[in-house]
Amino acid sequence: MEKETKNIIEMRHIVKDFNGFKANNNINLTLQKGEILALLGENGAGKSTLMRILSGLLEPTAGEIYVRGKKVDIKDPTVAKNLGIGMVHQHFMLMESFTVLENIILGHESTKGPILDLKKAAKQVSALAKRYGLTLDLNARVADITVAQQQKVEILKVLYRGADILIFDEPTAVLTPQEVTEFIKILKGLAKEGKSIILITHKLEEIKEAADRVIVIRAGKSVGTFDVAAVSDDRLAELMVGRHVNMTLTKPQVKAGKEILNVKDLHVKDNRGIMAVKGLSFAIHAGEILGLAGIDGNGQDELVEAITGLRHVTSGSVIINNKDMTNQKVRKITEAGVAHIPADRQKYGLILQFPLADNLALQTYYRPPLSKHAIINHKAIHEHAEKLIKQFDIRTTSATLLASDLSGGNQQKAIIARELDLKSDLIIAFQPTRGLDVGAIEYIHKQLLAQRSAGKAILLISYELDEIMQLSDRIVVLHDGQASGEVKPEETSNKELGLLMTGAKTEGTNHD
Amino acid sequence: MIKVSPKIKRILVPIISIIAGFLVGAIIMLIWNYNPIQAYSSMFASALGNMNGIGETIREASPLIFTAIGFAIASKAGFFNIGLPGQAQAGWLTSIWIVLAYPNMPKIILLPLAIIVGTIAGALVAGVAGYLRAQFGTNEVITTIMLNYIVLYTCQYLMQQVMSPNLRIDTDTTKNISSNGSLKINWLTNMFGGSRINAGIFLALVAIIIYWFLMKKTTMGFEIKSVGANPFASRYAGMSSKKNIILSMLLSGSFAGLGGVVQGLGTYQNYFTQTTSLDIGWDGLSVALLGGSTTIGILLAAILFSILKIGGLGMQTIAGIPYEIVSIVIAAIIFFVAISYVIGLLFKTKDKKNNYQQPQRKERGPNNGIDGSNIEVGKKGQI
Numbered sequence: 001m002e003k004e005t006k007n008i009i010e011m012r013h014i015v016k017d018f019n020g021f022k023a024n025n026n027i028n029l030t031l032q033k034g035e036i037l038a039l040l041g042e043n044g045a046g047k048s049t050l051m052r053i054l055s056g057l058l059e060p061t062a063g064e065i066y067v068r069g070k071k072v073d074i075k076d077p078t079v080a081k082n083l084g085i086g087m088v089h090q091h092f093m094l095m096e097s098f099t100v101l102e103n104i105i106l107g108h109e110s111t112k113g114p115i116l117d118l119k120k121a122a123k124q125v126s127a128l129a130k131r132y133g134l135t136l137d138l139n140a141r142v143a144d145i146t147v148a149q150q151q152k153v154e155i156l157k158v159l160y161r162g163a164d165i166l167i168f169d170e171p172t173a174v175l176t177p178q179e180v181t182e183f184i185k186i187l188k189g190l191a192k193e194g195k196s197i198i199l200i201t202h203k204l205e206e207i208k209e210a211a212d213r214v215i216v217i218r219a220g221k222s223v224g225t226f227d228v229a230a231v232s233d234d235r236l237a238e239l240m241v242g243r244h245v246n247m248t249l250t251k252p253q254v255k256a257g258k259e260i261l262n263v264k265d266l267h268v269k270d271n272r273g274i275m276a277v278k279g280l281s282f283a284i285h286a287g288e289i290l291g292l293a294g295i296d297g298n299g300q301d302e303l304v305e306a307i308t309g310l311r312h313v314t315s316g317s318v319i320i321n322n323k324d325m326t327n328q329k330v331r332k333i334t335e336a337g338v339a340h341i342p343a344d345r346q347k348y349g350l351i352l353q354f355p356l357a358d359n360l361a362l363q364t365y366y367r368p369p370l371s372k373h374a375i376i377n378h379k380a381i382h383e384h385a386e387k388l389i390k391q392f393d394i395r396t397t398s399a400t401l402l403a404s405d406l407s408g409g410n411q412q413k414a415i416i417a418r419e420l421d422l423k424s425d426l427i428i429a430f431q432p433t434r435g436l437d438v439g440a441i442e443y444i445h446k447q448l449l450a451q452r453s454a455g456k457a458i459l460l461i462s463y464e465l466d467e468i469m470q471l472s473d474r475i476v477v478l479h480d481g482q483a484s485g486e487v488k489p490e491e492t493s494n495k496e497l498g499l500l501m502t503g504a505k506t507e508g509t510n511h512d
Numbered sequence: 513m514i515k516v517s518p519k520i521k522r523i524l525v526p527i528i529s530i531i532a533g534f535l536v537g538a539i540i541m542l543i544w545n546y547n548p549i550q551a552y553s554s555m556f557a558s559a560l561g562n563m564n565g566i567g568e569t570i571r572e573a574s575p576l577i578f579t580a581i582g583f584a585i586a587s588k589a590g591f592f593n594i595g596l597p598g599q600a601q602a603g604w605l606t607s608i609w610i611v612l613a614y615p616n617m618p619k620i621i622l623l624p625l626a627i628i629v630g631t632i633a634g635a636l637v638a639g640v641a642g643y644l645r646a647q648f649g650t651n652e653v654i655t656t657i658m659l660n661y662i663v664l665y666t667c668q669y670l671m672q673q674v675m676s677p678n679l680r681i682d683t684d685t686t687k688n689i690s691s692n693g694s695l696k697i698n699w700l701t702n703m704f705g706g707s708r709i710n711a712g713i714f715l716a717l718v719a720i721i722i723y724w725f726l727m728k729k730t731t732m733g734f735e736i737k738s739v740g741a742n743p744f745a746s747r748y749a750g751m752s753s754k755k756n757i758i759l760s761m762l763l764s765g766s767f768a769g770l771g772g773v774v775q776g777l778g779t780y781q782n783y784f785t786q787t788t789s790l791d792i793g794w795d796g797l798s799v800a801l802l803g804g805s806t807t808i809g810i811l812l813a814a815i816l817f818s819i820l821k822i823g824g825l826g827m828q829t830i831a832g833i834p835y836e837i838v839s840i841v842i843a844a845i846i847f848f849v850a851i852s853y854v855i856g857l858l859f860k861t862k863d864k865k866n867n868y869q870q871p872q873r874k875e876r877g878p879n880n881g882i883d884g885s886n887i888e889v890g891k892k893g894q895i
Contacts, residue, residue, distance in 0.1 A: 330749075348744050348748040349748070376728075376730060
């Protein structure tokens, strides 16, 4: 019996069959009380299916789940909640106009008769926050607090509901390096207080830093469970992908050529009409990758939309290939030599209800050979798709498969194939590897470096510092719509970048 | 739950909706002591039992095909065009007027002219809603429904106050058009036992082919579908959303206008004061929904609707069932089509894992208001 209670969760031989497709195929997972278990796997490996089963969103086809030694049937999320299982989602589910406290108690309000008892709730929440080191201003509006603080709100929300088994889904995707360090401290604090934690992530170093054990899942099967201390990064990556992965990129020497993009004193407003890009200037040359680092929401979206013609430029100029392209139409800018890999691939990059072939033709459908005199040549579109599928190794059953049926990595490959096929001089890659696994990231990084070698200018905007550091020739740090510094990757550190990203050093750096 | 492939589900859902509609109709008839078997057999007998009935059924289907295509094009672009009655009415009045004004022009000029003018009139009415949508993000459901009233009363004003009295019999009815502007074909009328069948059905079949060609084969159709499916990705790919919004509404209105033209130059041969929005507009909407906006679907659904309408008259005369009951049966079928989502729940599609979310369409694009209507129509063809 003692042994049973040590395993707070035991998932045995879990199978989830989606009409013949086994998303989970005989997975075993044990979570011990007070430990941090990392769940590692490629996209589509079955991580989220497994966690959805655990949180009652899906029912397993076969297999058994034991919670605290007792066999349970988690048939809906309420059962999961009552068992003390709580999930912190990647995309926060908060009401922006509500206060922190209101968000935390939402749905679990303590009341005096019909009247909300905020005082009592505040007391309980403060006690919880204090105990787990989650310092927060309970009366601040969620809209006014940082992303890292919002995450704390999410954690408190789950704790307030009495969860002692916490599942975190890619929790650090939106955080700065400093915030990540703090987050891991919080995680460890939670574990120390006896909470059991499952951490879904694809970042190997976080696993190293935070987790006690790691379970690797590949193609719906568990490859194995390891003590983190006893396994190397390279080994983990290899286990996850199923082949050897080259973790360190070799960046060939490329001599920067002529200027391709020149952005001068750019001012752009956001949707609310507030200036989001405030006098930004930079240039990119052929054969150069300019990394734009910064925390999400510091003007990145507006900058990219302004360059690509999706958003009106208030003042300043965008010069592409020596031609003034400020406030030109999207298609004119594309034709002037701009390829754009958008940050949100499902919203901007693809039409999910359309077949892959049509999506691959999205930038070129209107001109020969894909169409002639406004009549579409479906045969040409199909051939064009087949060519790109082969060339870029898009894994699909056919060119007519709907884009929504592709895995995330292959959706991104499709966008990259379409955009690189434009053979544009400037490539704007906005979060090109977001949510992708190691294998796909490796592929995309290689593609970008190959484009650099081919003399293309590349603007890489990413919230992943490692990506920026690995690929960039120069790094501009964006804070509050302005450049807070320009550094070279070999002369800077994550720490310095992190400080620049928070605007701590606004006077540039010593590296100039 | 029955497991079927999505394709079969697409066919089964409307069929079950139709059967359910007929069953509800039968129950209603039983409640009021009418014999549903006798009623339905007299319905089919009068709609399809003789050449005259078949001719009338075909005649009734023709304008519905046009208005249904009109609705389908707009819905592909993400709009809910419920201004079809007004657009059809504009086409009807203007085409009749042209023919009345130039009764002696040679048929080869007059007939095409009247058709074109009616088409343009329908397009312009829809174009107003399209322009407002593109320029100001106005909700097209509201503008098109209001335009129905505007057109309804404008037509009355134009006919009673502007049209020369020489062209009218009385304030409510125009004279009949000359044969130079008529869609009537004598041999066809004779073949179908003197029914009002006319060349409208040929135009409708051509329209279906044009609709198919437009959507499947042209860059214009590709853009319209893209804007409807994902306005954000379309803008990103350099398509002009404003252009496509207006274009799709103009096309939608053109087809609706043609529906009115066929009704005028084919069925009635004149124009008379309308007191409510045209039936063919509303029925066209239902036909497009029932047919899943596909070419074959629209054709079959239009025929079903005209069987109900023409057969309904037979139910009334042969089986003595009030036309109101017939209307209830038709309404019941539309009702079941409208809740086809619920009927769809009977089936478990053999879908592959589909964890990816559709792009959210609530958000507004940066420079325009092309968030599309919130009413999802004809998505994956399963209304």
